[in-house]
Amino acid sequence: MITSPGMRLLKLIAIVLIVIWSIGPIVLGITTSISTQREVNSIPTHWVPHSPTLQAYRALLNGSTGQTSGGTVVQGGDFVHAMTNSAVIALGAAALTLIVSTMAAYALGRLRFRMSGGVLALLIGTLVIPIFVVVIGLFQVMANSHLIDTKRGLVLVFVATQSPLATWLLYTQVREMPHEPEEAALIDGCRRWQAFVRVVVPQMSSGIAAVAAIIVLSVWGEFLIPLLLTTTMNAKPVTVLITEYVGKYTTNYPILAAAGVLALIPPAILALVLNKRITGMLAGSS
Amino acid sequence: MSGTITLESVTKHFPGGVVAVDDLSLEVEPGEFLVLVGPSGCGKTTALRMVAGLEEVTSGQIRINDRVVTRLPPRDRDIAMVFQNYALYAHMTVRNNMAFGLKMARMPRAEIRRRVDEAAAMLGLSDLLNRKPRQLSGGQRQRVAMGRAIVREPAAFLMAEPLSNLDAKLRVEMRGEIIRVQRRIAAPTLYVTHDQTEAMTMGDRVAILSDGVLQQLGTPEEVYDRPVNAFVAAFIGSPSMNLIHATLERGGDGLAVAFAGARIPLPADAASTRPGLAERAGGPVRVGLRPEDFGRPGGAPIDVDVTRLESLGSELVAYLTPAGATDGPLLTARLDRGEKLVQGETARVTVDATRLYFFDAVTGDAV
Numbered sequence: 001m002i003t004s005p006g007m008r009l010l011k012l013i014a015i016v017l018i019v020i021w022s023i024g025p026i027v028l029g030i031t032t033s034i035s036t037q038r039e040v041n042s043i044p045t046h047w048v049p050h051s052p053t054l055q056a057y058r059a060l061l062n063g064s065t066g067q068t069s070g071g072t073v074v075q076g077g078d079f080v081h082a083m084t085n086s087a088v089i090a091l092g093a094a095a096l097t098l099i100v101s102t103m104a105a106y107a108l109g110r111l112r113f114r115m116s117g118g119v120l121a122l123l124i125g126t127l128v129i130p131i132f133v134v135v136i137g138l139f140q141v142m143a144n145s146h147l148i149d150t151k152r153g154l155v156l157v158f159v160a161t162q163s164p165l166a167t168w169l170l171y172t173q174v175r176e177m178p179h180e181p182e183e184a185a186l187i188d189g190c191r192r193w194q195a196f197v198r199v200v201v202p203q204m205s206s207g208i209a210a211v212a213a214i215i216v217l218s219v220w221g222e223f224l225i226p227l228l229l230t231t232t233m234n235a236k237p238v239t240v241l242i243t244e245y246v247g248k249y250t251t252n253y254p255i256l257a258a259a260g261v262l263a264l265i266p267p268a269i270l271a272l273v274l275n276k277r278i279t280g281m282l283a284g285s286s
Numbered sequence: 287m288s289g290t291i292t293l294e295s296v297t298k299h300f301p302g303g304v305v306a307v308d309d310l311s312l313e314v315e316p317g318e319f320l321v322l323v324g325p326s327g328c329g330k331t332t333a334l335r336m337v338a339g340l341e342e343v344t345s346g347q348i349r350i351n352d353r354v355v356t357r358l359p360p361r362d363r364d365i366a367m368v369f370q371n372y373a374l375y376a377h378m379t380v381r382n383n384m385a386f387g388l389k390m391a392r393m394p395r396a397e398i399r400r401r402v403d404e405a406a407a408m409l410g411l412s413d414l415l416n417r418k419p420r421q422l423s424g425g426q427r428q429r430v431a432m433g434r435a436i437v438r439e440p441a442a443f444l445m446a447e448p449l450s451n452l453d454a455k456l457r458v459e460m461r462g463e464i465i466r467v468q469r470r471i472a473a474p475t476l477y478v479t480h481d482q483t484e485a486m487t488m489g490d491r492v493a494i495l496s497d498g499v500l501q502q503l504g505t506p507e508e509v510y511d512r513p514v515n516a517f518v519a520a521f522i523g524s525p526s527m528n529l530i531h532a533t534l535e536r537g538g539d540g541l542a543v544a545f546a547g548a549r550i551p552l553p554a555d556a557a558s559t560r561p562g563l564a565e566r567a568g569g570p571v572r573v574g575l576r577p578e579d580f581g582r583p584g585g586a587p588i589d590v591d592v593t594r595l596e597s598l599g600s601e602l603v604a605y606l607t608p609a610g611a612t613d614g615p616l617l618t619a620r621l622d623r624g625e626k627l628v629q630g631e632t633a634r635v636t637v638d639a640t641r642l643y644f645f646d647a648v649t650g651d652a653v
Contacts, residue, residue: 180373183340186360187367188434189390198386202377 026264032257033057040253056254060262079259081233082241086220087266088151089237093158094215098208100159101166106196108167109174120171123164131161135228142229151235157225162215169214173207174200213274220267238263289351289441290315291337291474296346298332298498306332308498310346314442317472319465321489323479325521329498331446334478338444339363351441361390366435367444371451372427374419374434380406381415384433391438398437405433408467425456432464436471443468443475449484461488482522486510494518516650519574519643525603525618528575531647536567543573543642546607546614548588553640562653563644572650574643577603580619585636590617595629602627606635 003011032040033056035049063076107113108120131138138157139148147153181203185195201208223239230236242259245252291314298307307329314320322330335341337348339360348356355363366387375383381402388398406412409429419427428448435443448464449457465488468475479485485492486506494501494509494517502514513519519527532545541563542551557564563571579585589609593616596603602621608614609632619635627633644653 178371178373180369180371181375183338183360184367184369184373184434185375185386186340187338187363187365188387188438189361191359191361194390199375202375205377 026261029257029260029264032253033261035254037252037254056252056258057262059255060258078233078241079238079262082236082238083263083266085151085233085235086237086239086263089154089158089226089235090216090219092151092155093162093219094212096155096159097162097166097215098212101163101170101211102201102204102208103196104163104167105170105174106200109171110179120168124168126164127168131225135224138225139228148229149231149235154226154229154235154237157229158215158219158222161225162218166211166215169211170204170207173204177203209274213270216270217267289474290349291320291442291476292347292349292352293333293337294347294349296333296336296348297344298329298336298341299344306498307336310495310498310500312493312500312503314474314476316474319468319475319477319488319490321477321479321485321492322495323482323485323489323492323521324495324501326480328495330478330480330495332498333495334367334444334446334476337442337476338365338367364441365444366438366440366442367446368428368431368435368448370447372419372431374427374430376419379416379418380411380422380430380433383419383430384437387434387438401437401439402433405436408436408470409433409463424452425460428452428460429463432467436467439471440473443471443473445475445477447479448477449479450481457484464488483524486522492522494521496521512652513574513643514652516572516574516645516652519645519652523576525577525620527643528577528615528617529645530573530575530615530617532571532573534563534566534569534571541567543571545573546611548590548608548611548614550586550588550637550639550642552642556639556642560644560653566644566653570647571653572645572647574645575617575637576641576643577618577620579638579641580604580617580635581621581625582636582638582641585638587634587636589632589634591632592627592629595627597623599623604635606633 031047031049034052034054035046036051036053036055039046039049039051060079063078104123108116142148142153142157145153147156177200182195182199185199186192190198220237221239222237223243226235226237226240227243230240233241238259242256242263245256245259293310293312296307296310297305299305310329310333312320322333324330332341336343337350339355339358339362343356346356347354350363350365375386378386384402384405385398388401393401402415403412406415409432411426411429411433414422414426414430419430422430428451431448445464449460452460461484477488489506491503491505492509493503496517502509502518504512509518509522513522516529520529530543530545532543535542535544535549537551539551540554541556542549544550590606591609592604593607594605596605600623602623602625604619604621604625604627606617606619608617621627621635625635627635645651646653
């Protein structure tokens with residue numbers, strides 16, 4: 001495609017703006033996290049810290065008092081606990097969602113049964129319902145089931161919210177997969193479920209990996225539902241804990257930024273590792 | 287190893303009233319290589335899939351080795367199948383692909399290894415056993431698919447257009463390979479293809495299907511020399527038989543066929559060898575003329591316009607129309623490469639009148 005120099009310049013400007021827009025907050029977060037509270041508050045602003053320090057990270061990981069960290073009290077171990085909670089919830093939700101969605105996608109994509117089209121439409125239809133609409137009912141159900149402030153409660157909610165999209169994505173993959181390998185497996189002595197487990201699932205592995213990453217990233221970043229359904233460190237994920245570092249009168253920005261940076265690392269690694277698979281899946285080529 | 291595959295009045299209706307296979311009966315005899323051939327959508331693949339158990343049978347019975355398998359799932363039929371696109375398990379090595387069925391049958395490990403090694407040696411795959419399918423060429427993949435079928439030592443073999451995805455040269459090579467392997471293991475084989483050359487060169491017998499109905503079952507020579515109807519006559523042979531709407535005339539010199547200004551006198555014994563022919567005298571008839579029956583010494587001469595010439599090196603394919611006829615049929619002729627024809631000019635070619643085929647003008651049945 002031939003484009004004029006003017007168009008090329010516009011494109012370049014757009015790309016630079018998008019990069020600044022995406023990378024800027026992360027860079028700002030990192031520089032803030034290695035600054036002192038005094039430096040952050042200084043005017044004119046120090047964009048690059050004059051004396052970088054890992055004090056905020058130490059406070060997060062080892063605990064601090066309000067006095068040592070400018071009004072923000074960090075309980076030792078809370079942050080690691082919240083990160084662990086986030087990981088357990090995200091991985092648990094991804095694992096359960098994949099079990100449910102892979103089977104559902106296979107059934108919808110392969111088996112002939114009445115109303116299969118209707119079931120799929122209903123499933124996809126739930127994607128347009130915002131979670132806020134059902135939040136009061138959801139809270140009631142979770143409270144009645146004694147699942148408030150439990151990791152398994154959050155996992156169940158996320159399985160429910162994530163499985164429609166996961167099923168839809170995997171369904172498109174099942175539809176594109178050739179039938180013959182599983183038919184060969186049936187002839188080779190498999191029952192249908194054996195063919196599913198031994199031949200279909202391995203064939204779907206790239207799609208399953210991509211969907212797993214999408215679910216983990218999405219659940220890791222969830223805020224509203226855990227805020228509503230958790231009260232203690234028993235199930236509180238890192239997204240909710242971070243907000244508690246915002247003090248009523250003062251906020252220790254280096255600690256807030258350090259928490260943000262650390263919380264960003266696991267999903268960033270996952271996204272980098274599975275980048276190609278995720279973009280491939282979303283582009284429909286997986 | 288020997289056995290039979292028997293289809294008895296097998297019918298398949300798809301939802302919406304489509305009859306894919308209609309009352310199909312045939313038997314693949316012990317050790318026989320039977321080819322089911324027909325154009326796209328004729329029901330041949332559906333028939334094969336019913337034998338495999340991948341498609342339900344609407345009515346009729348299927349037996350493998352005299353055991354009724356009509357309602358059995360594929361795994362209980364003791365069959366092996368080779369698919370058009372190989373259907374290999376992409377995540378497994380060649381060895382595991384071949385061993386998969388044996389593992390499912392809980393065969394001892396040593397026996398699995400022995401069988402896989404033996405089949406791999408037979409197919410020239412011994413050096414590729416640790417590779418994944420994606421690291422293999424089309425021909426190698428096809429061999430793995432064959433190997434996976436062979437190691438099972440099944441009661442019957444099913445092959446669904448296994449050579450269609452290969453290039454022309456490899457296809458010819460693999461034809462010979464498949465026949466060699468099949469002869470060695472001697473299991474009855476039902477082979478589906480749309481390629482009549484494959485059918486003729488590979489099949490002990492050939493079954494020709496059209497619109498779900500079996501048209502003819504016979505040896506390649508039988509279906510070529512004595513086609514039961516115009517469909518079989520046109521389908522078998524390459525280039526296709528010329529089928530001409532003609533009039534059967536009775537003149538002083540006996541019977542003759544006339545079309546578009548051309549007239550071919552029939553030999554004196556034509557009427558006696560084909561009893562139905564005399565009663566059609568004076569009426570319409572479809573005449574079949576194989577391209578290779580042009581240019582025979584001593585044949586009946588006809589004048590033709592040479593529309594197009596294609597040289598294959600070894601021979602000349604000529605497209606001809608009866609001289610001066612504006613709406614005459616286009617005839618295909620395979621001629622000796624030394625034949626002196628010029629494109630766009632009129633020429634005289636001979637036709638072997640003893641080799642003409644006759645079909646009913648309406649039903650297409652052979653006379």
